[in-house]
Amino acid sequence: MKLITRIAASAAIMVGLSGPALAERENPEELYFGILSTESSSAQREKWGPFLEAMEASLGMPVKPFFAADYAGVIEGMRFDKVDVVWYGNKSAMVAVDRAGAEIFAQTTEATGDRGYWSVMVTHKDSGLTYEDVMACNKDLNFGIGDPNSTSGFLVPSTFVFAKEGVNPKDCFKTLRNANHETNLISVATKQVDAAVASSTGMYSRLKNAKPELFAELKEIWRSPLIASDPMAWRPELDESIKSKIMYFFMTYGRQGTDEEVAKARKNLAMIDMGPFIPSSNAQLWPFYEMDQIRQRMSIEGDDTYSDDERTAKILEINTKIEEIRAAAAARPRK
Secondary structure, rough: OOOOHHHHHHHHOOOOOOHHHHHHHHHOOOOOEEEHHHHHHHHHHHHHHHHHHHHHHHOOEEEEEEOOOOOHEEEEHHOOOOOOEEEOOOHHHHHHHHHHHOEEEEEEEEEOOOEEEEEEEEEEEEOOOHHHHHHOOOOEEEEOOOOOOOOHHHHHHHHHHHHOOOOOHHHHHOEEEOOOOOHHHHHHOOOOOOEEEHHHHHHHHHHHHHHHHHHEEEEEEEOOEEOOEEEEEEOOOOHHHHHHHHHHHHHOOOOOHHHHHHHHHHHHHHOOOOOOOOOEEEHHHHHHHHHHHHHHHHHHOOOOOOOOOHHHHHHHHHHHHHHHHHHHHOOOOOO
């Protein structure tokens, strides 16, 4: 099945459910909000608590957090109806759309007001390492990369670092460790790994505020192009009336109310490193689908294990997919 057809099909609601079961899926008595534990669950619970309490008051129904150690946890959680609304990264949202029919309805903004962030590569401040040193691939270094479903931790550096340089990270370093942003940053600061990638928000907001002594040990040696801020998505089966209430809350929180209410909401959003939300849709993901195809193409172009005919055929297939993605993006632009 062609890529665009699969993306469109994944958004459809699954059929074959009984009436009562479908009703329960559409109108749950309580909502579960999926949160990736970029830090410890206890720290996340404290930070997200005020926001979820405000959401609960607005919706008039219980809203409970669902913490997952990795992106696969919240993706599968939505797939099997364990979570109703999820904070995804763009890369994990792609998988959630394909596997769980996730529907993006909002985009986060940064606490600074920016609508994007960056992937950064860091080393210890005393290491003396440069980007060129890390990418020399002499297998003397230990490297920390992100969760395979992370945008800034995996997809972006895979595209703009490893595919661009024509190297496989598994063949480049003494050890390659997958971890979340906080773990990667702390591992560099404490010299458990020599270099790692993480999100700029994880470094310059979360770690700097929570553990400034560790932040002070880091040095940025590479920065990606701007990455669109994270999407919020809901389960497709939710009743439209519930979706409307969720949308109203997200679009008004931190914007409407008395001066005191707005200030309080902005403070609660800053605790989770976010600003007020803006409307979005699955069209937010088109650039990332294209990026993923470009990453694959760059990797194949630098892979000597393919014959010339095999490489040409695979690149032609990828170029066709890229044209399909661009056509779909043009038919339903984000703005």
